[in-house]
Amino acid sequence: MRINFHGAAHTVTGSQHLLEINGSRLLLDCGLYQGRRSETYERNLNFPYDPLSVDAVILSHAHIDHSGNLPNLVKQGYRGPIYATKATVDLVAIMLLDSGHIQESDAKFVNEKPSRRGNGPVEPLYTQQDAAEVAEYLHGVDYGTTFEPVPGVLARFVEAGHILGSAAVSLEIQEKGRKIRLWFSGDIGRFKLPLLRDPVMPDPVDYMIMESTYGDKSHDDPEAAFIKFRDVVKRTVDRGGKVIVPAFAVGRTQELVYNLNEMMSDGDVPMIPVYVDSPLAVNSTQVFRQHPECFDPETRQFVQEARHPALDFKMLTYIQSVDDSKALNGRKDPMVIISASGMAETGRILHHLKNNIEDPRNTVCIVGWQAPDTLGRRLVEAAKEVRIYGEVYECRAEVATINGLSAHAGQDLLTKYALSPDGSVRQIYLVHAEEKPATALMEILKARKMDRVHYPDLHESVEI
Numbered sequence: 001m002r003i004n005f006h007g008a009a010h011t012v013t014g015s016q017h018l019l020e021i022n023g024s025r026l027l028l029d030c031g032l033y034q035g036r037r038s039e040t041y042e043r044n045l046n047f048p049y050d051p052l053s054v055d056a057v058i059l060s061h062a063h064i065d066h067s068g069n070l071p072n073l074v075k076q077g078y079r080g081p082i083y084a085t086k087a088t089v090d091l092v093a094i095m096l097l098d099s100g101h102i103q104e105s106d107a108k109f110v111n112e113k114p115s116r117r118g119n120g121p122v123e124p125l126y127t128q129q130d131a132a133e134v135a136e137y138l139h140g141v142d143y144g145t146t147f148e149p150v151p152g153v154l155a156r157f158v159e160a161g162h163i164l165g166s167a168a169v170s171l172e173i174q175e176k177g178r179k180i181r182l183w184f185s186g187d188i189g190r191f192k193l194p195l196l197r198d199p200v201m202p203d204p205v206d207y208m209i210m211e212s213t214y215g216d217k218s219h220d221d222p223e224a225a226f227i228k229f230r231d232v233v234k235r236t237v238d239r240g241g242k243v244i245v246p247a248f249a250v251g252r253t254q255e256l257v258y259n260l261n262e263m264m265s266d267g268d269v270p271m272i273p274v275y276v277d278s279p280l281a282v283n284s285t286q287v288f289r290q291h292p293e294c295f296d297p298e299t300r301q302f303v304q305e306a307r308h309p310a311l312d313f314k315m316l317t318y319i320q321s322v323d324d325s326k327a328l329n330g331r332k333d334p335m336v337i338i339s340a341s342g343m344a345e346t347g348r349i350l351h352h353l354k355n356n357i358e359d360p361r362n363t364v365c366i367v368g369w370q371a372p373d374t375l376g377r378r379l380v381e382a383a384k385e386v387r388i389y390g391e392v393y394e395c396r397a398e399v400a401t402i403n404g405l406s407a408h409a410g411q412d413l414l415t416k417y418a419l420s421p422d423g424s425v426r427q428i429y430l431v432h433a434e435e436k437p438a439t440a441l442m443e444i445l446k447a448r449k450m451d452r453v454h455y456p457d458l459h460e461s462v463e464i
Contacts (some may be wrong), residue, residue: 003461005456008432010457012213013031014065017431025053033174034343040101045070054080056081060167068099072126074134075287085167086291092417098279100129161234164196168184183207190219195295197294199417201417203288206425214403215436226404228402228404241334241359242361246366246376248368249278275316280340343371345374357449365379366400415445419445427453
């Protein structure tokens with residue numbers, strides 16, 4: 001058996017791990033890489049393996065850095081099954097269409113710029129039609145149900161607690177008379193977050209492919225993060241500004257709305273308009289309602305009473321049309337605008353940032369990890385100027401970072417996760433992390449007598 005680390009190796013995004021088992025090829029995730037734009041396009045367009053040679057795909061969850069390159073895979077010839085939880089199947093179908101729309105819109109916007117005159121047109125990475133064709137190959141599987149993606153491999157989805165439908169993948173592999181137990185963590189969630197069930201710890205396994213995004217830091221308690229977010233909103237409102245939040249349309253957006261609902265209902269902040277400016281968030285609302293099996297008991301009760309705290313909120317408006325989105329930028333009254341993408345690289349958030357980032361009354365609130373060379377990372381690193389759609393803007397708005405709202409496990413939970421199989425693990429492969437957090441986690445695990453940990457290079461291949 002061989003594992004090929006073709007994405008999320010020495011970086012966080014672009015998850016693609018190709019397993020070679022019994023002559024078959026099984027791909028774990030097929031995500032978009034996010035980073036320096038000149039590198040991103042070529043890296044996402046060109047696979048380091050032949051898509052026709054892949055026999056099956058298993059998705060851990062619907063976030064674009066885990067699923068977003070499926071349209072290219074199919075476009076280049078893949079015709080096999082794509083397995084995921086039923087909630088992930090429903091989310092992926094709409095998220096890929098949204099991603100295709102963004103690819104087309106951004107290419108159109110760039111091509112219309114005067115600076116492009118005389119140059120060849122920029123082609124979208126893929127189109128909405130390319131994205132729509134993926135749906136034919138999606139297969140939904142319940143949590144805990146065993147299925148056989150390729151001969152000799154029994155797979156099972158286990159709750160990851162990261163976003164709706166997210167899962168770790170348990171694989172029992174029979175190869176050449178031996179049995180191998182492999183666990184792929186996907187993105188590991190956190191305990192005590194609103195809406196979703198808590199992540200499930202790994203079974204006894206032989207090998208683990210495990211995310212380690214926050215291997216160098218533990219998060220604030222969710223309650224402390226809630227207080228910090230509340231204070232950001234309050235002080236921005238007090239100075240008459242807007243809170244602009246780049247956030248993933250599925251997962252983080254719903255948690256933020258839940259928190260805003262709670263703080264306004266309790267009178268902790270004034271009742272101000274909250275706008276979720278993302279067609280994808282609107283479409284995902286129905287998916288949330290269709291999958292109560294993914295929620296914790298408190299949220300299921302809300303859903304049964306048709307008053308979901310992340311979907312039904314007096315001050316909440318979902319924005320769909322471009323005209324309504326543009327109208328927000330002409331207003332000067334206090335409000336919260338939550339818009340995709342979470343790393344401020346594509347979509348409507350770019351228009352909100354360029355129209356609001358030079359006003360010191362406003363706040364840009366960063367609520368999740370930001371990949372290197374993204375606009376979100378430059379904001380976190382306190383850049384004085386940023387470039388948006390080729391134009392330079394001064395960063396006069398406050399930039400507030402709240403890591404405690406992350407849906408990723410922090411160092412403490414990652415340590416517990418890695419050690420939970422009780423000594424059965426022969427090797428852990430740390431992925432989905434930059435070098436600093438991965439090294440920090442390796443040192444902690446080594447101090448806890450777990451020194452069989454490896455941080456693979458991009459495209460590295462290991463035989464087990």
